[in-house]
Amino acid sequence: MTRTAAIIGGGVIGGGWAARFLLNGWDVRVFDPDAQAERKVGEVLDNARRALPMLYDCALPDEGSLSFCASIAEAVSGADWVQESVTERLDLKHRVFAEIQAADPGALIGSSTSGFKPSELQEGAADPSRIMVTHPFNPVYLLPLIEVVPSPATDPGAVETCKALLTSVGLYPLHVRKEIDAHIADRLMEAVWREGLWLVNDDIATTEEIDNAIRYAFGLRWGQMGLFETFRIAGGEAGMRHFIAQFGPALAWPWTKLMDVPEMSDELVEKIASQSDAQSGHLSIRELERKRDGNLIAMMRALRQQGNAAGRLINAHQDSLRQPLAEGDPLVSQSRVIAVDWTDANGHMNEGRYGQIFSDAADVVMAHVGADADYIASGLSYFTVESTIRFLAETHAGERVEVHSRVTEGAGKKLRCAHQMIRAGDGTVLASSDQLMIHVSLETRRSCDPAPQVARRVAELAALHADKD
Known part of the structure; x- marks a missing residue:
């Protein structure tokens, strides 16, 4: 519902x-x-x-x-x-x-x-x-x-x-277990904002230089580890206790002005505004938003690959979104949107990513026939030994695509798939792949027969998809 x-x-x-x-x-x-x-x-x-x-x-x-x-x-x-x-x-x-x-x-x-x-x-x-x-x-x-x-x-x-x-x-x-003004995250941002105002007010740094200090250093660290885990690493092998012992005394030094804020005079407002205009005024708000979104997507997808921070959260949500693969001819083994980090200097999808999406499609087919994560953990799997990709049309970031997969050979140790990547909006075939996989033992790293239940499912799909070329 x-x-x-x-x-x-x-x-x-x-x-x-x-x-x-x-x-x-x-x-x-x-x-x-x-x-x-x-x-x-x-x-x-x-x-x-x-x-x-x-x-x-x-x-x-x-x-x-x-x-x-x-x-x-x-x-x-x-x-x-x-x-x-x-x-x-x-x-x-x-x-x-x-x-x-x-x-x-x-x-x-x-x-x-x-x-x-x-x-x-x-x-x-x-x-x-x-x-x-x-x-x-x-x-x-x-x-x-x-x-x-x-x-x-x-x-x-x-x-x-x-x-x-x-x-x-x-x-x-x-x-947040206890009420507090501005909650948690805004209080942390407010501390950095106050220091930034003083640095501009005292002509120590411009708005762009402050932003560069954040995005080229601790902003990257915070984005994947936060504050305390970052400082734990700074403590070396001795950990957080050593870090506090080493740097804790600095808290008594006049490094910050957190309990004070410069007067927001007309002069300071104009200084901040003019520096900000020089920094970003050539971009419209919509252009800035798209730039921000593209950067966030690329960073969060990198964290997905590592299974860390926001990436771990996205992976868990994705698992909840996946639907069981429906039996059919063809199998719809991928349905997704092309991400910004999959494109190259020409503005279209990098050829390496075609291999990625067809590999992901093969993983789905494998799981569908029973060669899933548990099967692989048992010591058996399929390895790709040959793959031929044809590039037929440009694919751009933001396009929704599907991969339609058929099992064209499924006897003995062989599992051959024919994949087509199709633009969902108009049905254009963007690329195709012929992929041959061989069943292997992960212990010996040599070919072997698949488990009976897997062999049966592969043969059933090969029969379903027969004579459909």
């Missing part, structure tokens, strides 16, 4: 929430009195449709339906989740919550607020137990962290339901 999310507030964050749910198969209802809301959400959704599928090696669920509602009541009635993303004004949020609970008293409500505590949001609410903070990070359709912050008045069951719901759409719900 399709689930429904109600999004109250259709700005950048609300649009990102709408995209995250919609592209994971949810129906989405949006309420925003802004006459430009449909355009703004549509632009965010355009970016998300291009970006989010590139993170995965399988197709996302069929997109849900998107509708724009004339009232809060129309949007929230019967919804499985309500996400409030209106302007950071407490009085406005209180009015919105009152309308939501008047229309649907049982609604589960998350607030995107970056600053207000849940107890502040719950003031005067008809049922505070159904309200909590669910603070995301932009772009919501790519970055997985959501800070889930309940108050003592929030129903623990509602929190667990929220966490399960967010996990199901590929997000990481970080359960």
Whole structure:
């Protein structure tokens, strides 16, 4: 059964929430009195449709339906989740919550607020137990962290339901156990922001130089290990205790100005703005967003390969999205979107990636006949001994493709597959591959007969696909 999310507030964050749910198969209802809301959400959704599928090696669920509602009541009635993303004004949020609970008293409500505590949001609410903070990070359709912050008045069951719901759409719900202003991540970013303001104010560095210091050094480390694990490595073999003993005294030195902030005078504002214009003013906001999204996709896909940090989360979500391979002629062994890191200087898919996608297709066929991860762990597998690829048309980032696979030989030790990669939009055959695999023992690294149940399944598929060339 399709689930429904109600999004109250259709700005950048609300649009990102709408995209995250919609592209994971949810129906989405949006309420925003802004006459430009449909355009703004549509632009965010355009970016998300291009970006989010590139993170995965399988197709996302069929997109849900998107509708724009004339009232809060129309949007929230019967919804499985309500996400409030209106302007950071407490009085406005209180009015919105009152309308939501008047229309649907049982609604589960998350607030995107970056600053207000849940107890502040719950003031005067008809049922505070159904309200909590669910603070995301932009772009919501790519970055997985959501800070889930309940108050003592929030129903623990509602929190667990929220966490399960967010996990199901590929997000990481970080359960913040105690209320605190600005939650966790924004407090950390605020510390770096304050130091950055001082460095610009005191003419020590420009905005671009500060950004370079982050993106060429500790930003990369933090992106895959965070703060404390990074410092643990800095402690060497002796670990964190040695690091603290060595660098802890520096905390008493006047290295930072965290308890102070420069006056945001007209001069400082102009200095920051002009430096920022010089740094990035040649790009439109849409161009910057696409650049950001492409960088995030490439980095997160690299983390996927390592099975670490955000990559581990995406791999787990992908496993939940995969559907069993349907028997047929042909087998649809791949359905995915081509990622930005699969393209070359010519702007199309690198030839090495054709080998990758056909290899992935063969893995799916192997699993379908029983030569899956458990079978390989038992010491048996198939090795590719010959592969011929024909490149027939250009393939570009963002295109959705399918690989159609047939077993053309399946006797004894041999498993031969004929693959065709097809553009899903128009059926164009982009490339083909003839791939011969031989069954081997992983102990001897020599060919051997497959297990009877695998041999039987291979022969059945070969018979099904016979005379279809």
